[in-house]
Amino acid sequence: MSDEHGHDDHEHHGSIAPFVFCIGAAIMFIGLVMATAGNEGAGDSGYWFVFFLGLAGLMTGFFLWVQDYWDQDSEEGEDIEAYHDFWSSISTRKFGMWIFLLTEVMVFSTLLSAYLRYRAAVPDYDPGIDCGVDFELCWVPAADVIRSHLIFGVINTFALLLSSLTVVLALYAARNNNPKATTRYLMATFVLGALFLVLKIWEWNEMKNYNFWDEEHYGCSVTKGQDIAHHCIAPKYADGFWIDTSLEGSTFYITTGTHGAHVFVGLIALVYLIAKANKDGYNEEYHDTIELFGLYWHYVDLVWVFVFPFFYLY
Amino acid sequence: MNKKTLSLGFIIAIVFAVTAFPTANSVPTGIADPNMVANGCTCHTDGIMASDVVINLTELPENYNVSQVYTFTLKISGGPEPLEGGNQGGFFIAASYGTLESVDNTTQVPEGQTHLTHNAYGNGQREWSFNWTAPESDSKVAVFTVYGNSVNGNAGSSNGAGGDYWNKAEFKVAGVNAKIVAEEEEMSMPQKMVYAFTVLLLTLSAVVVGNRMVVNDQSFEDVMKDYWDAAYPWLTTTDHKYIGTLYIVTGFAFFFIGGILGLLIRLQLFESDNDFLTYEEYNSTFTMHGTTMIFLAAMPIIFGFANYLIPLQLGARDLAFPRLNALSYWLLPTGGIVIYMGYFTGGAGDVGWTGYTPYSSGDTATTPGTDFWVAGQIMLGASSTLTAINFLTTMLRMRAPGMTLMRMPLFSWSIFVTVFLLLLSIPVFTVALLLLMADRTFGTLYFDVDAGGDPILWQHLFWYFGHPEVYIVILPAFGVLSEIISTFSRRPIFGYTSMVYAMATIGVISFIVYGHHMFTTGADPLFRFIVMLTTMLVAVPTGIKIFNWLATMTGGSIVLKTPMIFALGTVITFTIGGITGIILASIPVDVALHDGYFVVAHFHYVLVGGTIFSFIAGVYYWYPKMTGKMMNEKLGLLHFATSFIFFNAAFYPMHNVGIEGMPRRYATYDAEFTELNEFISITAIIFGLVQLIFVYNVFYSYKNGEDAGDDPWDGWSLEWATSSPPPHNSFVHIPTLKVAEEEHE
Amino acid sequence: MSLIGDLISFENPSVWNDFGGTSGGFLGVVWQMAIWSIIVAILVTGWMIYNLIYYRHTEGDPDHKDALKVGVFPHERGNAKIEIAWTIAPLILVSWLTFISLAPLDYLWDVDGQEEDLTVEVIAGQWYWQFGTPICSEKGNENSWCDEGVYQQPLSFDKCDSNFDCLEIPHGAVVHFRLTSNDVLHAFNFPEIGIKQDVVPNLETLAWLDTNEVEVGQYDIWCAEFCGAEHSIMDADIHITEVQ
Ligand code: HEA
Numbered sequence A: 001m002s003d004e005h006g007h008d009d010h011e012h013h014g015s016i017a018p019f020v021f022c023i024g025a026a027i028m029f030i031g032l033v034m035a036t037a038g039n040e041g042a043g044d045s046g047y048w049f050v051f052f053l054g055l056a057g058l059m060t061g062f063f064l065w066v067q068d069y070w071d072q073d074s075e076e077g078e079d080i081e082a083y084h085d086f087w088s089s090i091s092t093r094k095f096g097m098w099i100f101l102l103t104e105v106m107v108f109s110t111l112l113s114a115y116l117r118y119r120a121a122v123p124d125y126d127p128g129i130d131c132g133v134d135f136e137l138c139w140v141p142a143a144d145v146i147r148s149h150l151i152f153g154v155i156n157t158f159a160l161l162l163s164s165l166t167v168v169l170a171l172y173a174a175r176n177n178n179p180k181a182t183t184r185y186l187m188a189t190f191v192l193g194a195l196f197l198v199l200k201i202w203e204w205n206e207m208k209n210y211n212f213w214d215e216e217h218y219g220c221s222v223t224k225g226q227d228i229a230h231h232c233i234a235p236k237y238a239d240g241f242w243i244d245t246s247l248e249g250s251t252f253y254i255t256t257g258t259h260g261a262h263v264f265v266g267l268i269a270l271v272y273l274i275a276k277a278n279k280d281g282y283n284e285e286y287h288d289t290i291e292l293f294g295l296y297w298h299y300v301d302l303v304w305v306f307v308f309p310f311f312y313l314y
Numbered sequence B: 001m002n003k004k005t006l007s008l009g010f011i012i013a014i015v016f017a018v019t020a021f022p023t024a025n026s027v028p029t030g031i032a033d034p035n036m037v038a039n040g041c042t043c044h045t046d047g048i049m050a051s052d053v054v055i056n057l058t059e060l061p062e063n064y065n066v067s068q069v070y071t072f073t074l075k076i077s078g079g080p081e082p083l084e085g086g087n088q089g090g091f092f093i094a095a096s097y098g099t100l101e102s103v104d105n106t107t108q109v110p111e112g113q114t115h116l117t118h119n120a121y122g123n124g125q126r127e128w129s130f131n132w133t134a135p136e137s138d139s140k141v142a143v144f145t146v147y148g149n150s151v152n153g154n155a156g157s158s159n160g161a162g163g164d165y166w167n168k169a170e171f172k173v174a175g176v177n178a179k180i181v182a183e184e185e186e187m188s189m190p191q192k193m194v195y196a197f198t199v200l201l202l203t204l205s206a207v208v209v210g211n212r213m214v215v216n217d218q219s220f221e222d223v224m225k226d227y228w229d230a231a232y233p234w235l236t237t238t239d240h241k242y243i244g245t246l247y248i249v250t251g252f253a254f255f256f257i258g259g260i261l262g263l264l265i266r267l268q269l270f271e272s273d274n275d276f277l278t279y280e281e282y283n284s285t286f287t288m289h290g291t292t293m294i295f296l297a298a299m300p301i302i303f304g305f306a307n308y309l310i311p312l313q314l315g316a317r318d319l320a321f322p323r324l325n326a327l328s329y330w331l332l333p334t335g336g337i338v339i340y341m342g343y344f345t346g347g348a349g350d351v352g353w354t355g356y357t358p359y360s361s362g363d364t365a366t367t368p369g370t371d372f373w374v375a376g377q378i379m380l381g382a383s384s385t386l387t388a389i390n391f392l393t394t395m396l397r398m399r400a401p402g403m404t405l406m407r408m409p410l411f412s413w414s415i416f417v418t419v420f421l422l423l424l425s426i427p428v429f430t431v432a433l434l435l436l437m438a439d440r441t442f443g444t445l446y447f448d449v450d451a452g453g454d455p456i457l458w459q460h461l462f463w464y465f466g467h468p469e470v471y472i473v474i475l476p477a478f479g480v481l482s483e484i485i486s487t488f489s490r491r492p493i494f495g496y497t498s499m500v501y502a503m504a505t506i507g508v509i510s511f512i513v514y515g516h517h518m519f520t521t522g523a524d525p526l527f528r529f530i531v532m533l534t535t536m537l538v539a540v541p542t543g544i545k546i547f548n549w550l551a552t553m554t555g556g557s558i559v560l561k562t563p564m565i566f567a568l569g570t571v572i573t574f575t576i577g578g579i580t581g582i583i584l585a586s587i588p589v590d591v592a593l594h595d596g597y598f599v600v601a602h603f604h605y606v607l608v609g610g611t612i613f614s615f616i617a618g619v620y621y622w623y624p625k626m627t628g629k630m631m632n633e634k635l636g637l638l639h640f641a642t643s644f645i646f647f648n649a650a651f652y653p654m655h656n657v658g659i660e661g662m663p664r665r666y667a668t669y670d671a672e673f674t675e676l677n678e679f680i681s682i683t684a685i686i687f688g689l690v691q692l693i694f695v696y697n698v699f700y701s702y703k704n705g706e707d708a709g710d711d712p713w714d715g716w717s718l719e720w721a722t723s724s725p726p727p728h729n730s731f732v733h734i735p736t737l738k739v740a741e742e743e744h745e
Numbered sequence C: 001m002s003l004i005g006d007l008i009s010f011e012n013p014s015v016w017n018d019f020g021g022t023s024g025g026f027l028g029v030v031w032q033m034a035i036w037s038i039i040v041a042i043l044v045t046g047w048m049i050y051n052l053i054y055y056r057h058t059e060g061d062p063d064h065k066d067a068l069k070v071g072v073f074p075h076e077r078g079n080a081k082i083e084i085a086w087t088i089a090p091l092i093l094v095s096w097l098t099f100i101s102l103a104p105l106d107y108l109w110d111v112d113g114q115e116e117d118l119t120v121e122v123i124a125g126q127w128y129w130q131f132g133t134p135i136c137s138e139k140g141n142e143n144s145w146c147d148e149g150v151y152q153q154p155l156s157f158d159k160c161d162s163n164f165d166c167l168e169i170p171h172g173a174v175v176h177f178r179l180t181s182n183d184v185l186h187a188f189n190f191p192e193i194g195i196k197q198d199v200v201p202n203l204e205t206l207a208w209l210d211t212n213e214v215e216v217g218q219y220d221i222w223c224a225e226f227c228g229a230e231h232s233i234m235d236a237d238i239h240i241t242e243v244q
């Protein structure tokens, strides 16, 4: 129709990707619910099939979507003109990213405030107060379980901060028309992010499976209580420290887990960026996507700067 | 061939499919009411079915041998602590095959019966043994239906069965030769439902497709291709007008589904002690009604209008991220399907639209219905978040030349404030839902009171979102009213600037008033006092809006067409609803009225009489723009008159019922409320029926309506500057907004 | 007829007049709320009707000088004085309504300050009310049913056979209910007197009742917070009995 008027500056590209993605998501959720909670709480493991089917659909939708960018350089929202000076200084996509980050701020504020609420309501472990036989009345922070491995947390913090730097360097290299360096810096970012996740999973695994109340091994006793150096944390963690052990476990794993999921999403984005950098190369004009990713990555980094002290040091 | 044959085929297909449906809940022995036969239980008729009464039948063989005698032990546990020396329990067991036999003096097979039950001696215990003789064929599956009663021992009092708990269980023992058959028979309820629906859908499509093939003499491929060609543009569209239309249609479709659920509520409440629905079904019904109406009807209708109109009003070609917009849309119907899946798996979520923990995180809520409710809500939360991002970007960056922020039409402004509220509130709710899902599914303890979780935490998270949410659904309605009232008074809105500031103020205050839903929770008195104060303050900016509308009319030149009449009716009903809100904001009054029908009356006045009515007005107003046809005035007026009368007739009396003390979410009520409830039910059903006039009008006018032209109502905003319906890219040339002051010179 | 009667009279005199035993009389909170609501509603409706009578468009009316034109942002209209007036007026009104809501709050919140005669432990569960033995306070000594701080159920109290879903308490006493829940949220609702307090697991909440305010007789306790299948029939009898 627009051709008739000879004025075609924004042709709509239809896309089936959102539809496929959402159908996949629905099937995935249906499978998940039926597999875990259906049938009087027991769940029917046959439904995991449905779950994976849905997941496959969701991935298909996702790839269809990405493919568009991959093939055509089509950058949604890129060519939109702004008629009002104040708002035209940054691109539409960057604008969207900032607003998206605002919602992300709300996500982590919710998690952290729920955590702090519990933290304030339950007394911290102290030899002077009655914590119950299993210490169930006291807050024995995840920090005490982690402490012996605090080194992981420190390395991780470092890795993330460093990766924030490498992203900036990648962008800088792209602006200077140095596609090779861009690719390499992006890869460095990926490695650092992956390192973060690997250490994180390692740490979780140890916390989950470590026997923190091992009378024979460490000679722990209730009266000794919180003897960190000897892995005597609290009787309530006798079978390890996991999401269903205690409120400490739930808040710790859910918050760090959500953060970890954000890192993971970032890694997926990085895979795309690296591949794209390798194929077309980013350059002076065309580096917007790195910048957007950088914003997201800095944000994930920033969240860690909050999560780390709250859970590892406090 | 004609429509008649087609519809006949439809009906036959449906009837077939319905009869093919597996029926749920049938007791194999044919005994529907245990209390009828189990004379051991007759005195416990108002005992309570409870899942914490556990029934165990032990020493069951893996498979039985022909005519062999087995000794079983039946044990019940859980339920109330029995009083010392009082009665403790009773049971009833029936076997589909074989014979039951008493072996001691605590059990009996009543004269002429085949089932086994306790007798007076067996009353004081919770464990009984007895014999079962297997049938003569070993290719059968014997089903034992057991009712166990856990008694608190206060029998003989006026309410002897009060506090008694019973439960039902079924056990199966297959004969040695029946094993394989038995396993094949095993098909879970959800599987049956999935199959049934597949059958239903396949039958329907076969009929429809077959019909097309015969009628048009087409090949199967051609028919499919036709359908695909018709559907494909809708599935792939990223055009805001298409997506807007999809949103609006989906929203109204869900409005009708939710409305029918609302009428089911009213049918159940037609009289006290009604058994039209079971209590669980009733609870699912109002949960799904509330959830559907808020998240699947009101919000989609709003987003639909926003999608369609915001780019037009701002002079943009589309939203900033069209594909993201499509994603937001598709998350809506798919999320809706997930929420409704509960109905196909034995009962939809029954936690109320507020989903209070620890009920919703515990295991007495329906499973998996509640899990579906949570999962679907998460999808809807994601949808709204993405929409909000999209709109905010669009509105800040893509306005046409001349369209400064303070020259945006008021509908755009209302959406602007709304998306801010969404951005700050929806993620919180979505995270809360994720936590709830983690609790229910993966064993975290956020809301687990036994592990020391805070039972009120959910309420804080929910209402932090929930209160802004109600303004999310009312602010766009304000926007619609502003547009309509100004246009039909044929003059600019009075106090444009103060309208904008009023909306912004409402938006800001909305985040600090949520505690007014928690006056009775035992929260901190200071917290409660502060929220009472802030809640009252909302009346001020809202009042400014109402008065500005009225002042716009004063001195104007009022044209009374359907959109305007609907808008004015809305102003009245919304004002009533707002005032009752202020009444509820007063703590001492709220303590009496909280969780009662006065609250129900309040929020239906603002939701139906505010949001829904103004968006119906919006349909009358913008329909010409969207379709190029005018809607029928006569039908419109009839629709307004009947709606307005029966809306008030149905919902006004709820105030009275509430003041008299009837609590909400009650599947049955004290007989003293019967008369008013009957009246409400009848008028509510009529209110529902007259909405059919509207549906008819929409379709009728699409065919027969007069041509609308570009600007049928003489509105000023930019959507009226483009053609009706708007061209593919919305504007042939991006327009420039002019300003009246400069025009004159 | 009686339907219409129901619609115009509110058959809950205690809420209306004696709401919570506090805001009695014509100037109580409830009355004020009712009156101001009606005034505001009449004002809005009246103004609208006035507009509809006097400012209707008739065929052939000339266009207003600031009539709307498509694609043109219209003249801004407004009148600072009037707008400020209708900002201030509701502000004053709601301040007043907030203020009068404060007095009854003492009554609602001052649970601990109020000296009680009798304390009853209440446990709510799905779906029952369990009443613990009432205990008299120190102060209770003056009363015949309280002997040296221990509750002695008067012999005439025989209305309940068990402590489930049934409670008998003396008339003329200040009774405190200490509420807690076994499982999910419930709410202790005494509709006749407008008492409502959530019952929360892991938390003890309080409700109190001055049985002087209520006539002798049998009343219902309802559960007002959704708690599952039998929420609507989770009720208890409460007998208020005169003690000689
Ligand atoms: C569209 C939705 C919507 C809107 C706009 C409102 C608007 C308001 N609501 Fe409502 N509310 C709900 C939807 C809405 N509400 C829902 C769904 C619930 C129940 C949730 C649940 O539990 O399930 C609820 C519950 C609810 C409660 C809790 C009741 C309880 O559970 O005990 C309270 C208490 O304060 C309240 C107050 C208010 C107030 C003060 C306003 C104000 O914004 C109203 C302001 C408007 C006016 C006052 C009228 C116009 C003003 C004038 C003409 C000026 C002059 C007037 C005066 C000075 C009085 N609402």
Ligand code: HEA
Pocket: B255, B256, B257, B258, B259, B260, B262, B263, B265, B266, B286, B287, B289, B290, B291, B293, B294, B297, B298, B351, B352, B353, B354, B600, B604, B607, B608, B611, B612, B664, B665, B666, B667, B684, B685, B687, B688, B689, B690, B691, B692, B695
């Ligand atoms: C936008 C929101 C919205 C809307 C429009 C409605 C509309 C209606 N609501 Fe609802 N309602 C809520 C939001 C809404 N409600 C919420 C949030 C709750 C709280 C839930 C909770 O407690 O968790 C609630 C709760 C609620 C209750 C209280 C239940 C309880 O607490 O026990 C009742 C009881 O009467 C009720 C009734 C109705 C009725 C009769 C309508 C009618 O207006 C509906 C009329 C519309 C139609 C009927 C559709 C048109 C149908 C056709 C054209 C087809 C005709 C078909 C036939 C007649 C068979 N609603």
Ligand code: CUA
Pocket: C125, C127, C185, C186, C187, C223, C224, C225, C226, C227, C228, C230, C231, C232, C234
């Ligand atoms: Cu207990 Cu509702």
Ligand SMILES: [Cu+2]
Pocket: B466, B467, B470, B513, B514, B516, B517
């Ligand atoms: Cu609110």
